[in-house]
Amino acid sequence: MDYKPRVAIIGAGVTGLIAIKQCLVAELEPICFEQTDHTGGLWRYTEVTEENQNPHSSVYRSTIINTCKEHMTLSDFPIPEDWPTFLPHYKVAEYYDLYADKFNLWPHVRFNTTILNASMIPETKKWKIASIKKGGEKEEEEFDYVMVCTGHHSVPRLPNYQGMKTFPGKQIHSHFYKEPFAYAGKRVVVVGVGNSGMDISVELSHYASQVYLVSRRGRLPWILPRRGPFGRPFDHSNSRFAGLLPGFIRNYIVRLFISLTTGLPPKHLQPLYPFSAAHPSVKPDFLDRLSTGTIVVKPDILSLTTDGSVSFVDNTIVDNIDVIFYCTGYNNEVRFMDTEIINGGDIVRKNFDEGEYRENITWLYKFMFPPRWSNIAFLGFVQQIGAIMPLCELQARYVTALIKGKISPLPSSEEMDKRIMAYHNRNRKKFYEAARHTMEIEMMPYCDTIAKDIGCYPTLTKVLWKYGFGIWRRVLFGVPTPMQFRLLGPDRWPDAAKWIRIYNKS
Numbered sequence: 001m002d003y004k005p006r007v008a009i010i011g012a013g014v015t016g017l018i019a020i021k022q023c024l025v026a027e028l029e030p031i032c033f034e035q036t037d038h039t040g041g042l043w044r045y046t047e048v049t050e051e052n053q054n055p056h057s058s059v060y061r062s063t064i065i066n067t068c069k070e071h072m073t074l075s076d077f078p079i080p081e082d083w084p085t086f087l088p089h090y091k092v093a094e095y096y097d098l099y100a101d102k103f104n105l106w107p108h109v110r111f112n113t114t115i116l117n118a119s120m121i122p123e124t125k126k127w128k129i130a131s132i133k134k135g136g137e138k139e140e141e142e143f144d145y146v147m148v149c150t151g152h153h154s155v156p157r158l159p160n161y162q163g164m165k166t167f168p169g170k171q172i173h174s175h176f177y178k179e180p181f182a183y184a185g186k187r188v189v190v191v192g193v194g195n196s197g198m199d200i201s202v203e204l205s206h207y208a209s210q211v212y213l214v215s216r217r218g219r220l221p222w223i224l225p226r227r228g229p230f231g232r233p234f235d236h237s238n239s240r241f242a243g244l245l246p247g248f249i250r251n252y253i254v255r256l257f258i259s260l261t262t263g264l265p266p267k268h269l270q271p272l273y274p275f276s277a278a279h280p281s282v283k284p285d286f287l288d289r290l291s292t293g294t295i296v297v298k299p300d301i302l303s304l305t306t307d308g309s310v311s312f313v314d315n316t317i318v319d320n321i322d323v324i325f326y327c328t329g330y331n332n333e334v335r336f337m338d339t340e341i342i343n344g345g346d347i348v349r350k351n352f353d354e355g356e357y358r359e360n361i362t363w364l365y366k367f368m369f370p371p372r373w374s375n376i377a378f379l380g381f382v383q384q385i386g387a388i389m390p391l392c393e394l395q396a397r398y399v400t401a402l403i404k405g406k407i408s409p410l411p412s413s414e415e416m417d418k419r420i421m422a423y424h425n426r427n428r429k430k431f432y433e434a435a436r437h438t439m440e441i442e443m444m445p446y447c448d449t450i451a452k453d454i455g456c457y458p459t460l461t462k463v464l465w466k467y468g469f470g471i472w473r474r475v476l477f478g479v480p481t482p483m484q485f486r487l488l489g490p491d492r493w494p495d496a497a498k499w500i501r502i503y504n505k506s
């Protein structure tokens with residue numbers, strides 16, 4: 001019998017499940033390690049308890065996904081037609097369980113098993129993986145390849161304000177926020193205007209006596225509704241055709257859509273950068289709460305004091321603050337391996353000034369491969385405008401094709417460094433410089449690049465020839481559904497065209 005390369009997959013969130021499935025398709029031997037007793041990763045709501053004070057999951061009880069089902073579906077396992085357009089966290093987790101059922105992924109996952117260390121054996125280029133099962137002994141095994149699927153939204157990033165250590169109120173990161181009820185009647189400060197800050201400030205504004213929302217840039221972000229004009233999911237408009245329009249026209253159209261739906265904030269709070277320069281925030285009812293005064297926007301914090309006051313850079317002060325919520329994002333960290341593998345080490349230290357951008361860099365070719373280590377790939381280490389799931393699926397297809405020698409091998413490490421540097425140079429011009437933008441990309445252009453490498457890019461002439469005008473039109477102008485990547489090339493799925501039709505109907 002042919003030798004099947006053994007692949008260690010670390011994490012059984014959606015990315016890990018996809019990786020297992022693609023390994024099985026490619027006739028590799030996947031062994032997935034998952035530290036918890038479930039799949040679904042951060043989408044499996046988990047309480048903070050005495051026994052589990054640092055759960056992996058970052059979702060709160062009210063989290064609803066921001067990307068519509070037609071966009072976030074996996075390409076050969078459609079989210080059922082009768083499910084809601086925007087799934088609450090428990091439906092997202094349920095969908096992943098159904099995916100694991102469908103492709104019989106369960107036997108390949110070792111639950112309650114934490115990876116403690118992963119290191120490359122220089123002589124053989126294999127990977128030594130040390131793991132521990134709950135209540136068991138440490139074990140070491142060798143693998144031909146490693147896929148790291150641990151996500152990048154579980155290591156909280158905190159600011160460093162003067163007075164944090166002596167402030168008498170409670171201070172918690174959004175990662176640990178679960179429900180608003182305990183904060184009824186409290187005076188709270190929420191720091192950060194990303195999606196966590198938006199969600200949590202709006203939710204708290206129904207319970208707290210006052211919410212102060214801190215935007216360190218002094219302005220609000222562009223705030224999208226989930227549903228755009230005519231009630232269509234906003235991300236339906238993110239079509240291939242829209243991607244062909246010049247950036248300034250797209251920015252203008254989005255501004256128009258926002259004006260016609262949620263509306264723009266008061267002039268002095270409107271963003272100073274174009275829509276395309278930041279990761280978008282989605283919160284349809286934010287301006288409604290702002291207009292009631294239950295949320296007041298403040299600029300960056302100067303200091304916290306021992307009497308429970310918070311002072312701001314505009315010299316204003318709010319007092320009697322009971323709780324500060326830091327919705328300040330997450331660090332890109334993988335704690336069980338040499339940090340230089342992911343953060344680039346010397347090359348980054350030499351080429352980037354100190355600061356939060358440099359601290360949060362991931363130095364990965366195609367957002368997957370560390371240039372100086374072989375037989376390892378990171379999946380899902382991207383901050384995408386759009387849904388991440390279809391993108392991870394293409395990454396897993398790429399990596400398995402690479403292992404099987406079905407696509408060109410990776411270029412030299414020097415060439416990879418050059419391309420990563422070119423990305424950062426472009427990126428820092430396109431998005432404003434911040435820790436959260438170090439791996440920001442637009443989903444469709446990235447997916448298309450990977451799809452071209454694998455050979456499943458939906459070339460429009462071929463789509464027209466093979467499937468006719470109806471599908472061609474939907475691929476160009478319709479919902480950016482990932483079934484597009486199952487129309488042509490390897491791993492074609494016979495039902496892809498049917499589901500492109502169905503998803504474009506809704």
Ligand SMILES: Cc1cc2nc3c(=O)[nH]c(=O)nc-3n(C[C@H](O)[C@H](O)[C@H](O)COP(=O)(O)OP(=O)(O)OC[C@H]3O[C@@H](n4cnc5c(N)ncnc54)[C@H](O)[C@@H]3O)c2cc1C
Binds near residue numbers: 034042056072336
């Ligand atoms: C509140 C919130 C909302 C979001 N909303 C959206 C959205 O609307 N659309 C979107 O596309 N994305 C969204 N995201 C991004 C989100 O990261 C992805 O949707 C998705 O969960 C990534 O899946 P993953 O499998 O890569 O990582 P995760 O879901 O984080 O799963 C990683 C898994 O690895 C396991 N693991 C970690 N370390 C170890 C270890 N040492 N040993 C063994 N197992 C380990 C964890 O237990 C976990 O099961 C959101 C993120 C957050 C925080």
Ligand SMILES: NC(=O)c1ccc[n+]([C@@H]2O[C@H](COP(=O)([O-])OP(=O)(O)OC[C@H]3O[C@@H](n4cnc5c(N)ncnc54)[C@H](OP(=O)(O)O)[C@@H]3O)[C@@H](O)[C@H]2O)c1
Binds near residue numbers: 192216
């Ligand atoms: N419903 C949903 O689907 C949902 C809900 C929550 C989160 N999410 C997703 O989860 C991911 C994480 O989102 P997030 O909102 O937790 O983090 P985030 O996107 O990284 O946003 C962090 C926010 O905190 C600010 N910030 C960072 N450091 C700061 C500091 N030192 N002082 C003051 N402000 C600081 C940032 O400001 P700058 O912009 O200036 O950097 C930004 O406004 C994103 O992908 C997001 O889309 C989705």
